[in-house]
Amino acid sequence: MISIKQLKYFVEIVAAGSYTRASERLYIAQSALSRQIKELENDIDVVLLRRDAKQVELTLAGRDFYDRARKILDDMDQAIVQARHIDKGERGAIRLLHSSSVPLSPPLGPCLNAVLQAFPGVTLEISQASSEHQALDVEEGRADLGLARTPILRKHPHLETITLYQEKLVVAVSLQHPLAQREVIDIAELRDELFVSMPHRERGGLSYLVAERCIAHGFFPRPARATSRKASLLSLVNANFGIAVVPDSMRAIAVAGVHFIDIREPDFQSAVVLMMRRDAPVMVGQFVQAFVQGLQMPAA
Structure with a gap:
């Protein structure tokens, strides 16, 4: 040989x-x-x-x-x-997952880009997955990092979850909707509206959180005849199938026919978290440290 x-x-x-x-x-x-x-x-x-x-x-x-x-x-x-x-943590590919409700718009996208400049030997392989699937994929080594919204229902022993920030939730409606002229709304006023995103009993994430908050204010969201758990829910809103409660950052990816209304109640907020394995490689750990520090820096 x-x-x-x-x-x-x-x-x-x-x-x-x-x-x-x-x-x-x-x-x-x-x-x-x-x-x-x-x-x-x-x-x-x-x-x-x-x-x-x-x-x-x-x-x-x-x-x-x-x-x-x-x-x-x-x-x-x-x-x-x-x-x-x-x-030494200087080179390689990092597999990053993110939820449809965690768009890579500011502050996440610019921060990721800035960190990549500081890690010239690192590349990102980015895919989209639900919060629960992200947690499982990171736990089982099919992905390195996940960007999701709480709650994540299943607990994983090797998973570390870092809260990045809290983000306010807003109501998305079509420009043809009667509420399209409103800038602020009480959540109780949505009691009879049709929601294009509904929770799944075995999955956490944004729709689960929204349902929890609505229940806390006395009602359960009514499902529209067309629903979606993905980013396409804004397309359903635009088509006037119903409304959605979404993170404020989704304004950046919305189509022109969608109007956003602030929610008066202060408890309508959502936490964005980063998930990684506790025994993640050195490179992943160093990248995460720089990313978290970058998000904590005040905007220029």
């Missing part, structure tokens, strides 16, 4: 131009060096070098093998360097 050592010896002989100079550079006996190359040629059943007392010459097959051997060794060197960078 071909070894990395044989490839290194072969490349060094060609670079040095002779066995004598190569053996001096490698600090090994010339006879041992010659034996390694002979074994290499026997293993692949190809003559790579023609040799005499003073110099070596590559065969046609040897020239091609030399180019490929150098590339293999260069790739291996790069792999070793990258592994060391990753071990």
Whole structure:
């Protein structure tokens, strides 16, 4: 079987131009060096070098093998360097999930972008998933980080949850809706409205929280005939199927036909949390630390 050592010896002989100079550079006996190359040629059943007392010459097959051997060794060197960078938290890919109710609009998107500038060796692989699915994927190692909204109903022993900030909730209505002229509203006024987002009994997140808050104020949201748990709920609002209670940050991704109304009650707020494994790699931990610190810095 071909070894990395044989490839290194072969490349060094060609670079040095002779066995004598190569053996001096490698600090090994010339006879041992010659034996390694002979074994290499026997293993692949190809003559790579023609040799005499003073110099070596590559065969046609040897020239091609030399180019490929150098590339293999260069790739291996790069792999070793990258592994060391990753071990130190300097390089690699981070798999990030976020809920549809946690858009990467300010403050999250700009902060992530700023942190990436400080970690030039790190890339983000971003996908969307519900809060509960995020928690499970991070717990089981299919993702590194999750950006979700509480509550998250299931508890996971290896999961660490960091609260990033609280965000006010607002009412989204179509411009054709009778409430479209309002700027502020009492939640009780929504008692008879149709909601395009409804909670699932086994999933937490925004719709679960909204239902909890409505119950605390004396009513349960009435479902519209068309509902959605995804970002498309704003499209349903725009089409006037019903209303939705959403985070204020969703204004940034809303279509032009949606109007937002502030809710008077102060308890209509939602926490954005970041999830990661307690034993996350060094790189992930350092990225999270910079990200959390960035969010805590006052806006310029």
